Amino acid sequence: MKRLAFLTSGGDAPGMNAAVRSILRSAASRGIETWGVFRGYEGLLAGDMIRLGWKDAGGIVHHGGTVLKTARSPAFREKEAQERAAALLREREIDGLVVIGGDGSMAGAAALEALGVATAVVPATIDNDMCGTEETIGYDTAVNTVLEAISRIRDTAASHDRAAVVEVMGRHAGHIALAAGLAGGAEITLVPEVPFSRENIADALLAMQKEGRTNSIIVCAEGAASGAELADWLKKATGIDVCATILGYIQRGGAPTARDALLGAILGAAAVDGLADGRRGFLAGCRNSRVRIISYDDAFKEKREFYTNGWELALRIGAGPRYRMK
Ligand code: ADP
Ligand code: F6P
Numbered sequence: 530m531k532r533l534a535f536l537t538s539g540g541d542a543p544g545m546n547a548a549v550r551s552i553l554r555s556a557a558s559r560g561i562e563t564w565g566v567f568r569g570y571e572g573l574l575a576g577d578m579i580r581l582g583w584k585d586a587g588g589i590v591h592h593g594g595t596v597l598k599t600a601r602s603p604a605f606r607e608k609e610a611q612e613r614a615a616a617l618l619r620e621r622e623i624d625g626l627v628v629i630g631g632d633g634s635m636a637g638a639a640a641l642e643a644l645g646v647a648t649a650v651v652p653a654t655i656d657n658d659m660c661g662t663e664e665t666i667g668y669d670t671a672v673n674t675v676l677e678a679i680s681r682i683r684d685t686a687a688s689h690d691r692a693a694v695v696e697v698m699g700r701h702a703g704h705i706a707l708a709a710g711l712a713g714g715a716e717i718t719l720v721p722e723v724p725f726s727r728e729n730i731a732d733a734l735l736a737m738q739k740e741g742r743t744n745s746i747i748v749c750a751e752g753a754a755s756g757a758e759l760a761d762w763l764k765k766a767t768g769i770d771v772c773a774t775i776l777g778y779i780q781r782g783g784a785p786t787a788r789d790a791l792l793g794a795i796l797g798a799a800a801v802d803g804l805a806d807g808r809r810g811f812l813a814g815c816r817n818s819r820v821r822i823i824s825y826d827d828a829f830k831e832k833r834e835f836y837t838n839g840w841e842l843a844l845r846i847g848a849g850p851r852y853r854m855k
Pocket of ligand 2: 540631654656698699700
């Protein structure tokens, strides 16, 4: 492998720059020339790439976001666009492409692989919903951002005897909500993976109020419900003052935690070394705190499990039997 390109794709995630740094420095250590592609597949289609080297990795590791910028590219879902991208990489004599992104970005990399481009994926999305890896870069930082917000919200909710609904990201998955709800001491955690009824939440709030718990925290995954609508409904149903906070995009920014910076460093290097050693079409994921190299085909066959035991524990040490399931 003489020349390697890499890009960041999909939702940005804290730690992507740690992966960028590791790719640049790992490739340099093996004498591989590196090209950074701007704005994900959109930039690839436009040939928007520049030569980057060892020194360009300096001063970025601790910054959230991605120095290569990222994008979502509906156009790239089309075969014709994927063929144009593959042809462009061949014309530029690029021997391999590393894609830093989530499940969708991995589908894009698999499409390029099928067209003869040697590719590898570094898992990066705050949602932590990727098949084939236990953890994705950005997830730990996002959970810690939510924890900080819950702590601040709990202060003011306690001062006003208010219940608080905190809506978090995760698209169709509840991993961020569960981790933050369990670690943050939420009384109730709502996730798309576990059915719930608003009536049971209302009953639980009233029961907890009777016991003097006047500032319950409800963490709500965006894929489960709208936090604002839920808070309004609960106010009307219970007469309890309920405030809603939609955390939104602060969950996508911020300096990466050590965990995410470590994941970026280790998985970025694993992607480069795999390609340089002749592997292709793989996800450089992790399992049991070890690097796990898995083909796209095998990764897509795996189901991303939800931590149901964790959800049950969150309820058990949260609202407990006051929140009836069905
Ligand atoms: P993430 O990678 O974070 O899951 P998206 O799901 O938005 O983010 O995917 C990022 C980009 O990957 C999309 O904008 C699109 O360009 C490309 N992509 C997603 N799914 C596919 C697919 N099935 N085939 C080809 N490209 C895809
Ligand atoms: O996939 C990461 C994510 O932050 C999701 O949790 C969220 O629903 C989505 O991206 C928001 O997408 P966009 O940044 O395109 O608005």
